[in-house]
Amino acid sequence: MGYVIAFMVLPVAIIATYSFFQRGQYGGIVYSLTLDNFARALDSLYVGILGTSVALSSTVTLLALLIGFPTALAITKLQPQHQNIALVLVILPFWTNFLIRTYAWIVLLSSEGLLNQGLLGLGIISDPLALLYTPGAVVMGLLYAYLPLMVLPIYAALSRIDPSLREAAIDLGASRFTALRQVVFPLAIPGTLVGCVFVFVPSVGNFIVPELLGGGKTVMVGNLIRDQFLKARDWPFGSVLAIAMVVMLVLLFALQARITKRVLGQG
Amino acid sequence: MSRTTISLSVLVGSTLFLGACATGGGSEPLDPNADLSAQNLVVSNWAGYYPEDLATAFEEAVGSSMTITNHATNEEIMAKLTAGGDSGIDIAFVSGQFAQALANQDLIYELDKSLIPNLANLAPEADNLSYDPGNKFSVPYAWGTTGICYRSDLMAGNEPTSWMDLLRPDDMYKGKVTALATERWLMLPAQKALGYSVNTQDEGEMNEVKDLLLEAKGNLLAYDDTTFYSRLVSGEAVMTVAWDGWCNYGTIENPDIKFVVPSEGSDLWVDTMVVLKSSKNKEAAHAFINFILEPTNHAWVAENILYKVPNQAAMDAVLPGLVGDFPNMGFTAAQLLGYEGLVDLGNAAALYTRLATEITSG
Known part of the structure; x- marks a missing residue:
């Protein structure tokens, strides 16, 4: 309990306090109360950036789900000892620094990079494709970074399902697909939602990928907050944006908990 | 031994008190005979913007011990320096427009030029920079466009x-x-x-x-x-x-x-050295600036990171070897001031x- 207060409640409380004060001309906080920072956050410029972030992160989450669910399902079909190897392979990228993995994508995708040079060499394309420094590259980088966070909770949910339930469905005449759709998938919904939240949350706050793979041409809310603290020296406004993110994520968790409860209640 | 030296320097310092006040160098007088070996300097600079052995070289030459910390951007060091209280930093390397902001906020010390005789090595043009005319609060370290x-x-x-x-x-x-x-x-x-x-x-x-x-x-x-x-x-x-x-x-x-x-x-950007008003080691800080302005020390910047320095003697020494490969090293002070x-x-x-x-x- 003590560390929850020290490491979670206090920092958020400090940020929340900052958001009601004014910025000093050269940084820091001037302790006179104002609500201007909140009004500013509703400016279409910043709402637009939030919209971009949510749209990109939702795309990432959806793609992670489409790739992650079949991957997790396939792993549960393996022999137990092979399952462990497969899970280690899923986590393996985390053993390398995130920044280095992101730079690796630059080496792969740049116009002088491996992919373009390979395609040029094979005569498939005549001019290098502009793969890097696009919103697509940002989605690609985030998807790659957070896909394991989708696979693991879905795997955990799937491996907990009693195999006899699926066998019973098939014995009663359901096709394999129907059994998957009507028996396995509903039982995996809570784990799937956890995976979606795990992917969406870090994606929406990420600022390294938009900077490196987006070439600084795509601004996400994480970049905006980072810039308020490190470049614009506007801590109060940065705090408002950070608080807005926290509120949004709490709502997201509440939604996830509610859906999970409903699904389990029906089961 | 060192204790005697300190009390001696305090004595000498107090006798010089009136004289220093009369010259009006800064808000408080500096002691030209201070025991520099008793001062421990903390310098914040950009990573890679100084020789790796700078701390040891300075300690050998001047006697003060020195710690170097790095900042990545002007904004980062400004956040530290304007957060209030004593940042613990004696000297900061910041760009000229930020030195100006620090001076406006009364956070940096008006330099006592009598302790920095090597200012004479600077190009005459370097004394007339728009963010701090006359280099009252800052000394240019490197410049360019x-x-x-x-x-x-x-x-x-x-x-x-x-x-x-x-x-x-x-x-x-x-x-x-x-x-x-x-x-x-x-x-x-x-x-x-x-x-x-x-x-x-x-x-x-x-x-x-x-x-x-x-x-x-x-x-x-x-x-x-x-x-x-x-x-x-x-x-x-x-x-x-x-x-x-x-x-x-x-x-x-x-x-x-x-x-x-x-x-x-285009622009003329200048990176400068400033002494913080909160510094308790101002004599060593001035000695540090003087040390950097030694032509051989200042030339390191030009030779190793290929930035121009406003130090005429330093540039004269290294330019012939560099200007052939890197023509922009040959931009003159007058040209930059344009x-x-x-x-x-x-x-x-x-x-x-x-x-x-x-x-x-x-």
Whole structure:
């Protein structure tokens, strides 16, 4: 309990306090109360950036789900000892620094990079494709970074399902697909939602990928907050944006908990 | 032994008290005979912007012990210095416009020039810099300008001469151009192309600047403050907005990488050393600045990181060996003074920040 207060409640409380004060001309906080920072956050410029972030992160989450669910399902079909190897392979990228993995994508995708040079060499394309420094590259980088966070909770949910339930469905005449759709998938919904939240949350706050793979041409809310603290020296406004993110994520968790409860209640 | 020395220096110091007051160097008098070995200096500088053995060399030469901490950006060190209280830092390396802001906030010490005799090594032009005329609060460490760093072989016959060549590139160069993202230099190409000051606070002018930069963004490969020269080496980019010194890093690897200051002009940026008012080691801090201004020490910057230094003696010593390979090292002090000095924007900084967000997110 003590560390929850020290490491979670206090920092958020400090940020929340900052958001009601004014910025000093050269940084820091001037302790006179104002609500201007909140009004500013509703400016279409910043709402637009939030919209971009949510749209990109939702795309990432959806793609992670489409790739992650079949991957997790396939792993549960393996022999137990092979399952462990497969899970280690899923986590393996985390053993390398995130920044280095992101730079690796630059080496792969740049116009002088491996992919373009390979395609040029094979005569498939005549001019290098502009793969890097696009919103697509940002989605690609985030998807790659957070896909394991989708696979693991879905795997955990799937491996907990009693195999006899699926066998019973098939014995009663359901096709394999129907059994998957009507028996396995509903039982995996809570784990799937956890995976979606795990992917969406870090994606929406990420600022390294938009900077490196987006070439600084795509601004996400994480970049905006980072810039308020490190470049614009506007801590109060940065705090408002950070608080807005926290509120949004709490709502997201509440939604996830509610859906999970409903699904389990029906089961 | 050391205790006797300290009490002795306190004595000497108090006898000099009146004299120092009369010269009016700063808010409190400095003791020219202070025991420097009793002072422990903390210096904050950009990583890689000083020799690795600087602390040891300074300790050997002057006697004070020294700790060097690094900051990545002006903004980062400004946050530390303006947070209130004693930052524990004695000397900070900041760009000129930030030294000006620190002086306006009364956070830096008005230098006692009698303790920095090596100021005489500075080029005469370096005494007349717009952010701090007469170098009252800051001493210039390195200076330069911003221009276009480009691949002369890939742009043969079309070498850029105007900022517009970069902002509205020919079709064949579209998508092969990078720009700087740090606010002041993000704005600079368009400000100069439109004939405005790099320090303009006029909202109408800045809106035109924004429109031009939004148009230019469509042809950009990326915003890049740190690796643009390697993009030129790989051929991924043919033309980049670049600081002169950084362009040289590309030239080392490929002599076809050249630097030009467009005809509309550019900025004069200066990185400076300042002594914090909160410092308890001001005598050692002055000794440090004096140490850096030794031609052999100051020449390190020019020789190793290929930035120009405002130290005439240092440049005279190293220039003959460098100017052949790196022509922009030969820019004279007078030439640099012909460009527009960056000064602090005060309250207009918020306008620049907002427009920068509109541009990069637009």
